[in-house]
Amino acid sequence: VPERRARPEIARRLVLKQAAALAAAGPIVFVRRLAAEPARGRRVVVLGGGFAGLAAAAELRRSASEAEVVLVEPAAEFFPATSSLDVAFGRRRMAEAARGYGSLAGRGVRLARGEAKAVDLAGRVAETTAGSFRYDALVLATGVRLATEEIAGLAADPSLNATLYDRAGLARLSQRIAAFAGGVVVIGVPAGALACPPAPYELALLMADRMKERKLKGRIVLIDAWPTPQPGPLGEALFAAIEAHGGLIDYVSQTEVRSVDAAARKVATGAGDEFSFDLLSLIPPHRAAGLVRDLMLADEGDDFAAVDPVTLRSPKDPHLFAVGDVARTPFGKSAAAAAGMARASAGEIARMLGAGGMAAADPAEPRRLAAVCYPHVDPGRALKLEVAHAVSGAGASFKYGAETVADTQPKAANAARRRAWEKGLLDGLLPG
Numbered sequence: 001v002p003e004r005r006a007r008p009e010i011a012r013r014l015v016l017k018q019a020a021a022l023a024a025a026g027p028i029v030f031v032r033r034l035a036a037e038p039a040r041g042r043r044v045v046v047l048g049g050g051f052a053g054l055a056a057a058a059e060l061r062r063s064a065s066e067a068e069v070v071l072v073e074p075a076a077e078f079f080p081a082t083s084s085l086d087v088a089f090g091r092r093r094m095a096e097a098a099r100g101y102g103s104l105a106g107r108g109v110r111l112a113r114g115e116a117k118a119v120d121l122a123g124r125v126a127e128t129t130a131g132s133f134r135y136d137a138l139v140l141a142t143g144v145r146l147a148t149e150e151i152a153g154l155a156a157d158p159s160l161n162a163t164l165y166d167r168a169g170l171a172r173l174s175q176r177i178a179a180f181a182g183g184v185v186v187i188g189v190p191a192g193a194l195a196c197p198p199a200p201y202e203l204a205l206l207m208a209d210r211m212k213e214r215k216l217k218g219r220i221v222l223i224d225a226w227p228t229p230q231p232g233p234l235g236e237a238l239f240a241a242i243e244a245h246g247g248l249i250d251y252v253s254q255t256e257v258r259s260v261d262a263a264a265r266k267v268a269t270g271a272g273d274e275f276s277f278d279l280l281s282l283i284p285p286h287r288a289a290g291l292v293r294d295l296m297l298a299d300e301g302d303d304f305a306a307v308d309p310v311t312l313r314s315p316k317d318p319h320l321f322a323v324g325d326v327a328r329t330p331f332g333k334s335a336a337a338a339a340g341m342a343r344a345s346a347g348e349i350a351r352m353l354g355a356g357g358m359a360a361a362d363p364a365e366p367r368r369l370a371a372v373c374y375p376h377v378d379p380g381r382a383l384k385l386e387v388a389h390a391v392s393g394a395g396a397s398f399k400y401g402a403e404t405v406a407d408t409q410p411k412a413a414n415a416a417r418r419r420a421w422e423k424g425l426l427d428g429l430l431p432g
């Protein structure tokens with residue numbers, strides 16, 4: 001089996017090819033006027049109850065307290081993807097990690113249990129399966145969609161793949177890891193934007209640890225579109241952790257899985273190599289979920305909603321904001337960044353609604369957004385990356401800067417910080 005080991009040099013970003021095939025399907029423009037439930041006062045509608053939507057709703061209640069906040073979400077409860085690896089390895093049950101949306105009512109947020117189907121931008125109406133809502137501001141926080149159809153052979157039998165990246169896949173992964181008696185595990189990382197870039201490397205490392213602990217024979221093939229593990233500042237440390245498993249993990253970089261042969265239980269890469277698998281865990285390419293294409297919110301050749309990174313406002317409509325994984329920003333796709341973007345947009349909406357006489361923001365004043373992640377190299381120890389983003393200005397005067405602090409030594413203290421960070425974030429959004 002061919003094997004390419006990446007040199008642990010600083011990663012150069014791959015040129016991202018976006019979904020030309022999907023774009024070719026052409027946009028659907030929603031121009032019809034929808035009969036909407038009238039708003040009594042000002043109303044902000046938030047589409048999506050993930051990290052970004054929940055943070056936007058919480059912050060709006062604080063900063064625009066006179067406005068009604070409606071959160072539209074189809075799921076019965078919130079499952080934080082930050083708990084996915086714990087669930088995959090049986091350290092936590094999915095039901096333990098999930099939190100109900102019940103506490104939102106006590107915070108003055110109205111939950112509309114349904115899915116957004118269309119938006120009339122001119123009439124400012126969001127149409128959902130739970131009713132149509134007129135709005136003064138709309139926050140799109142629908143996250144990513146996994147483009148399973150872009151891996152040939154996978155859409156016909158999605159259950160073949162136990163992805164870490166959605167609830168159904170995670171339930172399968174957890175069962176398959178528990179039952180795994182040895183063999184080849186294939187993990188695939190796609191090109192393009194990825195939610196939580198270190199997660200697939202953590203999966204490979206924790207799987208290697210599990211195989212050693214249970215004395216299972218086999219190996220892990222980690223097929224990565226990137227040249228080195230991500231995120232860049234932790235790339236060498238993650239690569240060193242992979243190497244420390246002494247060949248148990250084959251790191252095959254700069255190519256991605258293009259097709260799956262279900263009958264032969266093999267994957268083929270873009271480089272033309274084939275790998276057999278006993279357990280398959282691919283991350284399908286990420287595309288924007290929910291209405292971005294319908295409303296034509298992305299720049300040409302992109303799939304994620306274009307926004308002003310300072311205000312998170314869509315250049316297409318002053319009443320429309322996009323936050324979290326659904327948006328194209330320099331902040332990366334993580335829970336911490338999603339919550340930070342949501343808070344920034346809520347401040348901007350409060351200003352727009354004239355809440356509490358809030359003064360207009362000075363565009364030259366940098367807005368700061370902090371993101372943090374603690375990738376595990378084994379069950380007890382984690383690395384740490386803190387990124388302080390700063391953005392200011394607009395158009396030609398737009399400025400972006402970031403300072404990173406990386407702890408590249410695996411530590412139990414970072415694993416403990418990770419648990420405390422996750423609990424703090426969740427308790428702030430949805431008290432358990």
Ligand SMILES: Cc1cc2nc3c(=O)[nH]c(=O)nc-3n(C[C@H](O)[C@H](O)[C@H](O)COP(=O)(O)OP(=O)(O)OC[C@H]3O[C@@H](n4cnc5c(N)ncnc54)[C@H](O)[C@@H]3O)c2cc1C
Pocket residue numbers: 047048049050051052053072073074075080081082083084085114115116117141142143144164165166195196199289290291323324325326333334335336337338372373374
């Ligand atoms: C395996 C894994 C591990 C991760 N670990 C970490 C970590 O340790 N730290 C970290 O910071 N980040 C982590 N992340 C990333 C983090 O979970 C995401 O960046 C974050 O969830 C993004 O928040 P969001 O609100 O934009 O999207 P989501 O959390 O995906 O929420 C989107 C919501 O929108 C809803 N929705 C979709 N379509 C519609 C529609 N049409 N109408 C209404 N609602 C809709 C969905 O049901 C969903 O609830 C991880 C991600 C994964 C997959």
